[in-house]
Amino acid sequence: MGKENQFVKEIADIETDFPQWYTDVVLKTKLVDYGPVKGTMVIRPYGYAIWENIQREMDARFKAAGVENAYFPLLIPMSFMTKEAEHVEGFAPEVAVVTHAGGAKLEEPLVIRPTSETIIGHMMGKWVESWRDLPLRLNQWCNVMRWEKTTRPFLRTSEFLWQEGHSVYATGEAAEEETLRMLALYREFAETVLCMPVLTGRKTEKEKFAGAVATYGMEAMMHDGKSLQSGTTHYMGQNFAKAFSIQYTGKEGALEYGYTMSYGVSTRLIGAIIMTHGDARGLILPPPVAPVQVIIVPIAMKKEGVLDAANALKEELKAAGIRAQVDDTDNSPGWKYNEWEMKGVPLRIELGPRDIEAGKFVAVRRDETEKTEYERADAVKTVQTLLGLMKKSLFARAQQRMQSRTVTAGSLDELLQGVDGGNFVRAGWCGDRACEDKVKEFAQATARVIDENHTETTCICCGKPAKHTVFFARAY
Amino acid sequence: MGKENQFVKEIADIETDFPQWYTDVVLKTKLVDYGPVKGTMVIRPYGYAIWENIQREMDARFKAAGVENAYFPLLIPMSFMTKEAEHVEGFAPEVAVVTHAGGAKLEEPLVIRPTSETIIGHMMGKWVESWRDLPLRLNQWCNVMRWEKTTRPFLRTSEFLWQEGHSVYATGEAAEEETLRMLALYREFAETVLCMPVLTGRKTEKEKFAGAVATYGMEAMMHDGKSLQSGTTHYMGQNFAKAFSIQYTGKEGALEYGYTMSYGVSTRLIGAIIMTHGDARGLILPPPVAPVQVIIVPIAMKKEGVLDAANALKEELKAAGIRAQVDDTDNSPGWKYNEWEMKGVPLRIELGPRDIEAGKFVAVRRDETEKTEYERADAVKTVQTLLGLMKKSLFARAQQRMQSRTVTAGSLDELLQGVDGGNFVRAGWCGDRACEDKVKEFAQATARVIDENHTETTCICCGKPAKHTVFFARAY
Numbered sequence: 001m002g003k004e005n006q007f008v009k010e011i012a013d014i015e016t017d018f019p020q021w022y023t024d025v026v027l028k029t030k031l032v033d034y035g036p037v038k039g040t041m042v043i044r045p046y047g048y049a050i051w052e053n054i055q056r057e058m059d060a061r062f063k064a065a066g067v068e069n070a071y072f073p074l075l076i077p078m079s080f081m082t083k084e085a086e087h088v089e090g091f092a093p094e095v096a097v098v099t100h101a102g103g104a105k106l107e108e109p110l111v112i113r114p115t116s117e118t119i120i121g122h123m124m125g126k127w128v129e130s131w132r133d134l135p136l137r138l139n140q141w142c143n144v145m146r147w148e149k150t151t152r153p154f155l156r157t158s159e160f161l162w163q164e165g166h167s168v169y170a171t172g173e174a175a176e177e178e179t180l181r182m183l184a185l186y187r188e189f190a191e192t193v194l195c196m197p198v199l200t201g202r203k204t205e206k207e208k209f210a211g212a213v214a215t216y217g218m219e220a221m222m223h224d225g226k227s228l229q230s231g232t233t234h235y236m237g238q239n240f241a242k243a244f245s246i247q248y249t250g251k252e253g254a255l256e257y258g259y260t261m262s263y264g265v266s267t268r269l270i271g272a273i274i275m276t277h278g279d280a281r282g283l284i285l286p287p288p289v290a291p292v293q294v295i296i297v298p299i300a301m302k303k304e305g306v307l308d309a310a311n312a313l314k315e316e317l318k319a320a321g322i323r324a325q326v327d328d329t330d331n332s333p334g335w336k337y338n339e340w341e342m343k344g345v346p347l348r349i350e351l352g353p354r355d356i357e358a359g360k361f362v363a364v365r366r367d368e369t370e371k372t373e374y375e376r377a378d379a380v381k382t383v384q385t386l387l388g389l390m391k392k393s394l395f396a397r398a399q400q401r402m403q404s405r406t407v408t409a410g411s412l413d414e415l416l417q418g419v420d421g422g423n424f425v426r427a428g429w430c431g432d433r434a435c436e437d438k439v440k441e442f443a444q445a446t447a448r449v450i451d452e453n454h455t456e457t458t459c460i461c462c463g464k465p466a467k468h469t470v471f472f473a474r475a476y
Numbered sequence: 477m478g479k480e481n482q483f484v485k486e487i488a489d490i491e492t493d494f495p496q497w498y499t500d501v502v503l504k505t506k507l508v509d510y511g512p513v514k515g516t517m518v519i520r521p522y523g524y525a526i527w528e529n530i531q532r533e534m535d536a537r538f539k540a541a542g543v544e545n546a547y548f549p550l551l552i553p554m555s556f557m558t559k560e561a562e563h564v565e566g567f568a569p570e571v572a573v574v575t576h577a578g579g580a581k582l583e584e585p586l587v588i589r590p591t592s593e594t595i596i597g598h599m600m601g602k603w604v605e606s607w608r609d610l611p612l613r614l615n616q617w618c619n620v621m622r623w624e625k626t627t628r629p630f631l632r633t634s635e636f637l638w639q640e641g642h643s644v645y646a647t648g649e650a651a652e653e654e655t656l657r658m659l660a661l662y663r664e665f666a667e668t669v670l671c672m673p674v675l676t677g678r679k680t681e682k683e684k685f686a687g688a689v690a691t692y693g694m695e696a697m698m699h700d701g702k703s704l705q706s707g708t709t710h711y712m713g714q715n716f717a718k719a720f721s722i723q724y725t726g727k728e729g730a731l732e733y734g735y736t737m738s739y740g741v742s743t744r745l746i747g748a749i750i751m752t753h754g755d756a757r758g759l760i761l762p763p764p765v766a767p768v769q770v771i772i773v774p775i776a777m778k779k780e781g782v783l784d785a786a787n788a789l790k791e792e793l794k795a796a797g798i799r800a801q802v803d804d805t806d807n808s809p810g811w812k813y814n815e816w817e818m819k820g821v822p823l824r825i826e827l828g829p830r831d832i833e834a835g836k837f838v839a840v841r842r843d844e845t846e847k848t849e850y851e852r853a854d855a856v857k858t859v860q861t862l863l864g865l866m867k868k869s870l871f872a873r874a875q876q877r878m879q880s881r882t883v884t885a886g887s888l889d890e891l892l893q894g895v896d897g898g899n900f901v902r903a904g905w906c907g908d909r910a911c912e913d914k915v916k917e918f919a920q921a922t923a924r925v926i927d928e929n930h931t932e933t934t935c936i937c938c939g940k941p942a943k944h945t946v947f948f949a950r951a952y
Contacts, residue, residue, distance in 0.1 A: 036595065071524055073517070073518065074621070075572070103570075
């Protein structure tokens with residue numbers, strides 16, 4: 001059994017050293033590698049294929065919603081950044097700056113986009129003339145850069161890939177509606193594609209986007225009970241419209257400023273998948289985004305007909321749109337089981353001479369351990385059913401964890417105890433920044449989102465009447 | 477008729493002022509806009525949708541060929557650039573340099589990738605250990621930056637989007653084969669997806685990629701008879717393998733350097749489409765990449781049932797996978813005809829009360845002028861047939877132009893006359909750089925590719941025996 005357990009031994013224990021488990025898993029499954037510049041990552045084919053699946057699913061939703069893709073330049077004049085006061089304060093400290101190009105010093109330094117509100121605002125100011133041009137709803141898939149001090153692959157890297165949607169509307173109501181509509185789109189995506197339950201809600205002033213009137217977030221509970229911000233949408237009011245002269249002539253002929261909003265998710269979602277579903281043996285990938293959904297391991301591979309039967313099954317599954325692969329390497333079946341388990345492939349099929357003769361195959365879901373025999377003739381239907389069941393099961397398990405690990409606290413001590421135990425903690429809050437800061441200092445926990453279901457009556461910190469009930473948690 | 481001709485009047489004459497025609501067309505059809513930083517472009521939704529179609533078609537070909545996508549960092553340490561002597565000489569003058577990030581000066585300046593041989597070479601050196609790891613065939617879709625002095629949207633911009641494929645093989649033969657295989661893939665793509673005939677062949681030493689052993693190019697003839705380099709593949713030998721220690725242990729246990737190659741096409745292909753197929757009225761988009769393949773213009777739109785009939789037809793076409801749209805704006809039909817002609821939509825359908833009553837519709841191909849009546853019941857089949865015919869016809873027309881405008885010259889004067897007349901000129905060449913330089917000086921023409929069909933016996937310049945027959949042309 002020594003060889004069979006080799007992979008598992010190479011991964012740190014998920015319960016006692018989750019950070020090391022994460023690093024081991026992302027590197028050993030070849031999702032990612034460290035780039036040569038500090039804080040950068042290389043997304044390897046197995047990781048990039050997950051991103052492509054995320055992109056395809058998300059992009060289809062944007063297109064169905066009527067959003068159009070475009071591409072805006074990487075480099076932003078430094079002067080653009082300073083046009084919105086809060087925005088520059090938030091992003092200036094972490095931008096990378098181009099000072100030289102084409103062998104000469106630039107007249108004005110250029111920043112590599114940390115986000116594109118400014119340059120897109122500038123272009124929208126050029127394009128929008130009349131109320132007929134509104135709403136204007138654009139999205140881009142691109143790389144962005146934020147110079148971070150402590151980095152971890154997928155979770156926080158100086159460069160990452162994302163989509164950023166930017167819309168301008170004639171009225172504030174319409175722009176706010178879009179902000180909530182996109183939050184709902186993200187939530188539906190997280191639940192059905194990533195099998196990941198989330199909390200969604202408004203962020204506090206302290207946690208909002210630099211330059212926004214209001215930010216809404218999607219938070220997911222990771223294996224260790226910490227929260228990962230997995231997507232945000234921002235209502236900007238007229239802040240950027242005024243900074244970049246996004247003005248339109250209304251139906252009555254008056255010149256008006258538009259109202260803008262933006263929204264984004266990034267390669268961080270890959271980190272969310274890993275830390276939501278993974279277990280002691282490695283990754284567990286949700287079927288909708290798994291690069292390989294079914295791995296077929298031939299047993300007694302050298303025996304006549306076995307490999308052919310495995311390949312025939314693979315082709316049948318692929319023809320039905322299932323991402324199937326045969327492991328025909330020289331490794332032992334046990335080695336293959338461990339490798340593909342670590343890589344999180346949702347379904348393993350074992351196919352040996354006896355199965356073939358009996359018209360059967362054996363399948364094991366990655367989130368279970370028992371092997372079950374099925375009729376070969378029903379392979380496509382069976383695989384589709386098993387992948388569907390696994391999808392539901394992954395979601396239910398994660399939801400069960402989040403629900404059982406969400407507590408309500410009546411005091412700072414209870415809150416501390418709650419987050420120490422890896423819980424999301426609901427608590428009343430008066431709305432003052434000072435109390436929010438004190439919670440952070442006392443419990444190293446931050447306000448993740450405001451709970452729409454406002455039940456608490458007193459602030460956990462100062463005891464004054466609570467304006468909001470807030471979900472507090474330690475966060476990535 | 478005044479309003480109907482408004483668009484055409486706004487576009488410069490294609491025959492007498494082709495550069496201005498190009499600028500007018502790309503801006504007025506909203507393919508692109510100028511970015512705020514000199515030399516940058518914003519790709520607007522109509523242009524980006526073409527790029528998405530190119531990506532989808534090309535990416536499917538890469539995946540079918542077994543190439544995997546990945547993503548490498550944007551920023552490359554300056555020291556990497558200098559590891560391959562020719563490479564740094566070629567690219568150093570046009571890189572953009574990040575000197576500051578996160579509020580501090582960097583210890584080592586970082587360049588924004590002009591191309592990624594160096595950083596991918598570095599990672600491949602880390603990943604490749606044994607012959608079992610080879611071949612390693614990766615591709616990335618990304619942005620790159622080359623600081624250019626004179627720029628034009630799509631054709632030459634400081635930032636552009638592209639794919640860059642990079643492979644490492646155990647032998648030089650295998651890497652060279654891949655270099656030619658990818659050139660053939662590009663050619664098939666150009667011919668069938670872009671309806672664009674191309675010359676393919678090896679580049680001269682002068683024209684090859686900085687750091688390559690051999691570069692192969694795909695050249696297309698534009699409307700004005702000039703050539704546009706539309707894709708290149710490069711065989712690197714061991715140049716980059718040695719610079720970045722891409723070494724593997726062979727089957728016999730010896731440590732060997734790998735052989736690398738790379739290949740790329742970019743958003744320049746959008747420029748190629750525009751300048752290959754466009755006419756006096758604007759764009760003509762090849763059906764496989766057109767964002768809108770069929771525009772339906774309702775006639776007497778306010779009459780009961782007309783708009784419903786147009787929408788029903790659209791849905792029927794969309795269900796068959798055809799990108800169809802209804803123009804239900806308040807503009808006149810004549811205005812709509814001109815607008816969608818300028819935007820190059822392959823097929824226009826006119827649908828009015830009489831057509832609906834008679835069970836007919838009228839269609840006009842963008843590359844023709846006559847309107848034809850068809851049976852409404854056969855709409856899907858008819859549209860598919862018309863789009864297929866148009867595809868063939870666009871290719872044939874462009875091929876006819878390239879063939880009729882390719883001449884063979886026996887003297888420098890003939891060569892000059894040839895390129896002045898907007899031709900590709902075949903001529904003998906001794907192989908000396910001095911003669912190549914002289915042709916450039918004398919005729920402002922460059923060696924596009926070497927003709928595999930070597931027919932000429934003397935060098936057009938020095939009269940010595942010709943080593944090669946070369947296609948010379950003025951080029952973008």
